Amino acid sequence: MASRRVGFCLSVKKRRRINLSAFAHLCAGRGIEVVEIDLSRTMDSQGPFDIIVHKLSDVIVEAEHDSQSQQLLDNFQTYVSTHPRTVLLDPLPAMRQLLDRFASYRIISKLQNTLQGKSICCPPYLEINTTDMSAIQEAVDRKQLTYPLICKTRVAHGSRSHEMSLIFSRAGLRDARPPCVLQSFVNHGAVLHKVFVVGEQHFTVARPSLKNFPTGPYDRKTIFFNSHEVSKPESCSHLTALDETMPRVPAPNEDLMVAMVKELRAALGMALFGVDVITNIDTHTLTIIDINIFPGYEGVPQFFSSLLSHIEYVLDMSHDPKH
Numbered sequence: 001m002a003s004r005r006v007g008f009c010l011s012v013k014k015r016r017r018i019n020l021s022a023f024a025h026l027c028a029g030r031g032i033e034v035v036e037i038d039l040s041r042t043m044d045s046q047g048p049f050d051i052i053v054h055k056l057s058d059v060i061v062e063a064e065h066d067s068q069s070q071q072l073l074d075n076f077q078t079y080v081s082t083h084p085r086t087v088l089l090d091p092l093p094a095m096r097q098l099l100d101r102f103a104s105y106r107i108i109s110k111l112q113n114t115l116q117g118k119s120i121c122c123p124p125y126l127e128i129n130t131t132d133m134s135a136i137q138e139a140v141d142r143k144q145l146t147y148p149l150i151c152k153t154r155v156a157h158g159s160r161s162h163e164m165s166l167i168f169s170r171a172g173l174r175d176a177r178p179p180c181v182l183q184s185f186v187n188h189g190a191v192l193h194k195v196f197v198v199g200e201q202h203f204t205v206a207r208p209s210l211k212n213f214p215t216g217p218y219d220r221k222t223i224f225f226n227s228h229e230v231s232k233p234e235s236c237s238h239l240t241a242l243d244e245t246m247p248r249v250p251a252p253n254e255d256l257m258v259a260m261v262k263e264l265r266a267a268l269g270m271a272l273f274g275v276d277v278i279t280n281i282d283t284h285t286l287t288i289i290d291i292n293i294f295p296g297y298e299g300v301p302q303f304f305s306s307l308l309s310h311i312e313y314v315l316d317m318s319h320d321p322k323h
């Protein structure tokens, strides 16, 4: 009989993607039982759980307008609050803030101040809530945002959240669809670094990314794109094809990455997250552009062993009377 039970609460898609049955097999060898939580049944009938690993992004976003999802979320929250000894990976309020780019970029901007002098930054950006063009133009000028601007939806989860645009001039600002973020585009040599965090450990994987653009403003039509067409491992787009004469950008400094991950872990209070970083080709500043909840860890063969170690560590800590 397994002595410890880990509940996984994931969408069907996520469960398949991470191959939960293979992870359950690994856990069984360490006396840990993996249970797939079915949110449509009572949590009490499926427990007890020593720890719950979840990605409830779909449910949280749907709960905004769907009472059935709200009910599922309420049941989950009630279980968690009435079982304080069950560890939650990760806390709901912590992950909820990452579903909102306004909140994420505030966190990243604060981090930029904490790590001052460490050459880490967040691109200058604006939160756009209005359709009033002159107000938007004035805000862009006041904040001295440089063109091109990348326009991202406020909601950071779901298929529509990856629909973005590149705006090259004041006239192009009419293509912004509020609520959204307007962020200065940073030339980075078309390489994205995905930093995948599991507790104390992190793993970095390089991915394709948007190519460099001349600094604007200039007369060019807005480019609409889906971020998954440019930054997935298999992405192959004309938007990522670099001019071959471009000098290569150095890989990010590992000490800087360690400092960034440490600060972010503390600021977020989370263990399973991903950070998208790029290196500014002119200043070599490490630039954070995105934080993801429980990402895919694609290209990280150590993911399972690392997750298992983290779960064991958390369980040991929670049973330690000193904590």
Ligand SMILES: O=P(O)(O)O[C@@H]1[C@@H](O)[C@H](OP(=O)(O)O)[C@@H](OP(=O)(O)O)[C@@H](O)[C@H]1OP(=O)(O)O
Pocket: 013, 014, 017, 055, 057, 156, 157, 158, 194, 228, 231, 232, 274, 276, 290, 292, 293, 294, 295, 296, 297, 298
């Ligand atoms: O949006 P990104 O930066 O491409 O990262 C995605 C993202 O985190 C996505 O989650 P969601 O937006 O659907 O919540 C993850 O999907 P899964 O939950 O199905 O794994 C992707 O795995 C992330 O991609 P990546 O692993 O490339 O960071």
Ligand SMILES: Nc1ncnc2c1ncn2[C@@H]1O[C@H](COP(=O)(O)OP(=O)(O)O)[C@@H](O)[C@H]1O
Pocket: 123, 150, 152, 156, 161, 162, 183, 184, 185, 186, 187, 188, 192, 208, 209, 210, 227, 228, 230, 231, 276, 278, 289, 290
């Ligand atoms: N400020 C920026 N400068 C340059 N490229 C960017 C910037 N922000 C995003 N990108 C590009 O757009 C892609 C998607 O942006 P991101 O903020 O990670 O959104 P998503 O949530 O869809 O992953 C990145 O992978 C990168 O290629």
Ligand SMILES: [Mg+2]
Pocket: 276, 290
């Ligand atoms: Mg991203």
